[in-house]
Amino acid sequence: MPFKIGEVVQASTSQFQAECYELHGSPPFGSLVKTGDGLIDVYAVVYNAATTSIEPGRHPIARGRDEMAEEDIYRSNPQLAKLLRTEFEALVVGHREAGCLRHYLPPQPARIHGFVYVCEPDEVREFSRSFDFLRLLLDARVPASAEELVAACLRQASQAHQDPRTFLVSAAKEVVILLNGQLDSLNAILRRIKA
Amino acid sequence: MSLEQPKDNRLGIVVSGSVTRGVEVKLDSSSLVEGMVVGRYVTIQGERQRFFGMITDVSLEVIDPRLAITPPDVSDPFIAEVVAGTSTYGKLHVRPMLTIGSDAMSILEGPQPVKTVPAHFSAVELASQQDVEQVFGQVSEGQFWIGTPLDMIETKVRLDLGELTKRSNGVFGKSGTGKTFLTRLLLMGILQEGAAANLVFDMHSEYGWEGYSEGGRKVKALKQLFPTKVAVFALDEENARRRQVSADFIVKIGYDEIEPEDIVMLSETLNLTEAAAQAPYRLARHFGGQWLESFLNVEGREEVGELAASLGEHEATLAALRRRLETLRRLPFLVAHAPDNSVKRILEYLDRGISVVLEFGRHTDIAAYILVANLLTRRIHAQYRERTERAMGEDRALPRPLVITIEEAHKFLSPEIARQTIFGTIAREMRKYNVTLLVIDQRPSGIDEEVMSQLGTKITCLLDNERDIDSVLTGVVGKSELKAVLAKLDTKQQALIFGHAVPMPVVVRTREYGSAESYKDLGFREAAELKRRAEQDIEELWGES
Ligand SMILES: Nc1ncnc2c1ncn2[C@@H]1O[C@H](COP(=O)(O)OP(=O)(O)OP(=O)(O)O)[C@@H](O)[C@H]1O
Ligand SMILES: [Mg+2]
Numbered sequence: 229m230p231f232k233i234g235e236v237v238q239a240s241t242s243q244f245q246a247e248c249y250e251l252h253g254s255p256p257f258g259s260l261v262k263t264g265d266g267l268i269d270v271y272a273v274v275y276n277a278a279t280t281s282i283e284p285g286r287h288p289i290a291r292g293r294d295e296m297a298e299e300d301i302y303r304s305n306p307q308l309a310k311l312l313r314t315e316f317e318a319l320v321v322g323h324r325e326a327g328c329l330r331h332y333l334p335p336q337p338a339r340i341h342g343f344v345y346v347c348e349p350d351e352v353r354e355f356s357r358s359f360d361f362l363r364l365l366l367d368a369r370v371p372a373s374a375e376e377l378v379a380a381c382l383r384q385a386s387q388a389h390q391d392p393r394t395f396l397v398s399a400a401k402e403v404v405i406l407l408n409g410q411l412d413s414l415n416a417i418l419r420r421i422k423a
Numbered sequence: 424m425s426l427e428q429p430k431d432n433r434l435g436i437v438v439s440g441s442v443t444r445g446v447e448v449k450l451d452s453s454s455l456v457e458g459m460v461v462g463r464y465v466t467i468q469g470e471r472q473r474f475f476g477m478i479t480d481v482s483l484e485v486i487d488p489r490l491a492i493t494p495p496d497v498s499d500p501f502i503a504e505v506v507a508g509t510s511t512y513g514k515l516h517v518r519p520m521l522t523i524g525s526d527a528m529s530i531l532e533g534p535q536p537v538k539t540v541p542a543h544f545s546a547v548e549l550a551s552q553q554d555v556e557q558v559f560g561q562v563s564e565g566q567f568w569i570g571t572p573l574d575m576i577e578t579k580v581r582l583d584l585g586e587l588t589k590r591s592n593g594v595f596g597k598s599g600t601g602k603t604f605l606t607r608l609l610l611m612g613i614l615q616e617g618a619a620a621n622l623v624f625d626m627h628s629e630y631g632w633e634g635y636s637e638g639g640r641k642v643k644a645l646k647q648l649f650p651t652k653v654a655v656f657a658l659d660e661e662n663a664r665r666r667q668v669s670a671d672f673i674v675k676i677g678y679d680e681i682e683p684e685d686i687v688m689l690s691e692t693l694n695l696t697e698a699a700a701q702a703p704y705r706l707a708r709h710f711g712g713q714w715l716e717s718f719l720n721v722e723g724r725e726e727v728g729e730l731a732a733s734l735g736e737h738e739a740t741l742a743a744l745r746r747r748l749e750t751l752r753r754l755p756f757l758v759a760h761a762p763d764n765s766v767k768r769i770l771e772y773l774d775r776g777i778s779v780v781l782e783f784g785r786h787t788d789i790a791a792y793i794l795v796a797n798l799l800t801r802r803i804h805a806q807y808r809e810r811t812e813r814a815m816g817e818d819r820a821l822p823r824p825l826v827i828t829i830e831e832a833h834k835f836l837s838p839e840i841a842r843q844t845i846f847g848t849i850a851r852e853m854r855k856y857n858v859t860l861l862v863i864d865q866r867p868s869g870i871d872e873e874v875m876s877q878l879g880t881k882i883t884c885l886l887d888n889e890r891d892i893d894s895v896l897t898g899v900v901g902k903s904e905l906k907a908v909l910a911k912l913d914t915k916q917q918a919l920i921f922g923h924a925v926p927m928p929v930v931v932r933t934r935e936y937g938s939a940e941s942y943k944d945l946g947f948r949e950a951a952e953l954k955r956r957a958e959q960d961i962e963e964l965w966g967e968s
Contacts, residue, residue, distance in 0.1 A: 396501070397501065397504050400505040401452060404505060404509035408487075415496075422499060422501040
């Protein structure tokens, strides 16, 4: 059973935002997650995560001056965990409909309160057998740079493959073609994924 | 694009091309550029048919020229690997030569000449053993094969020896590339399949009993492998004895057998002027059959002067001719009158289907070689001619095909003399009288163009002289590409074969010769078995007694 990590709280066709059940429990940057209603599963790549105060406008304040360790702060202030939340944003890169995996956007956005799962290695492997999703990542305007995102995503996905290096080489070849002469971006990505 | 799952043999895809130029193939990034070799076979799966062709060039291409200016950091193996095939890629030039089908009809018809090109993006694969066998035929038990295609040690290339012996053929290649080894194999094939009887003018005595490999190791020659099908004739008895070759016949040539035409052949070798080379015709008319001996017996300036006057020749011409011909006197196999008729003896063997190798022993002098080969060939050809004409008139079986092998062929077939000499005649008349030539030469550009164009099948090892390459490839489809292939052959034991005996040009690694195993493959049997076989042969020949 895949690991249920949170719930969709905001969604559009090309991305969704989810709140994690655990504070600081966001899936890694670049990892593949999915949410669905049983008919259509939406796949997305985590591109941003943030932990903020539940109440808008109220900022956490520093509390650890007299504590030995970070955990001690939470132990001394049990209410804190309730006042903070961790959210993450993911870029939709594909979907599965009637068992069929597609590397393009789904007909409907993810549903609010849909459970979000971290994809298991098997599923990551299946999904990353095609590199068509790389185009969506490269084109996305994200707070971290697209190069960072692509590199992180490929590094993450490579771990699900038996031979990560071969996977990375093939993926990078695709990137070379997609970037079509944008040598700066290309070099940035290559440097970030070379094993 | 998806994660490439490299299929075993796939090399890449067709990206452009034409019937006249051949096609360009972009290599998949998973195919190693350096693994591609010109001369290798590929198949191209077109939309309707499969094409069979040969790699004739390999090149490197860059998609984005900016990359060539600021190359990525390819010292990093990862980056190097990524860049290969995407920003840079290897390209093959392939010449499709045949189409092969898989349906019943096309298998029946066999491979067909190419009349179109495969569609864009057709997949290109290395040809499999099966493909190659479909084109070159499968070698069945007892059939002769000449070698293996490049990088296909399991696949054997057959020569259609029936087709081969219908025309004159050539073996070319610069010195030390394997002409002799190849020719020896070829002769064995002809023997083995009984396609023809051979007459070999063996300048360096390496075809009859034994030869030597580069390391000085002895290798068996025809007679050791096929003792009942080969006779060794020797021109140099003493030498044969010393090499412990039991010659079947010692050849002596009488002065009275030498004809003016034989001297014309020698004009270049003896450095004769045009006039001097033609004078023997007058001498022969004057002296008759004994002209050479009589002429050589004319001594002293005065006598030569008198002779010149009566013939209407310049005295200087005759004197020079006489001086030059004097060198013939030093050839010990030349006698006033031969005790036995060598031509008759040779024919006796050939008629029984037994090949004759004439070893020259120490007489490796080119003048001796040309003289003897020309003289014997002329008379043997005359016999064949007479027999053929008679056979046709009487509707009888034609004489058994004969293949005459000569080395240093350009000495016999140079443009200056090819029209006048027997070898030129044989080369031009194809198999009219069932006699063809197998010419061996390291300088094919010295051979008359017309003769070259008459050669049915050419087998050529590495050549590096531009003119030689041109002369060998004259008139071949895809010449410029084959040129590239030819110039890239290994320096040894590789040959490009094209012409009637093969369905399309083929580069082979010549089959290994010289090991015990190679002898066995060619049918060599150890003494005990040999004896049994010989007895059997005799029985077959004479019937049970
Ligand atoms: N098929 C073969 N099997 C084994 N060895 C070979 C073969 N072909 C060539 N060689 C090696 O290459 C050497 C040269 O070959 P070969 O004597 O046939 O050359 P060549 O072309 O006749 O040379 P040249 O012009 O000097 O007569 C041989 O002595 C042998 O060692
Ligand atoms: Mg030789």
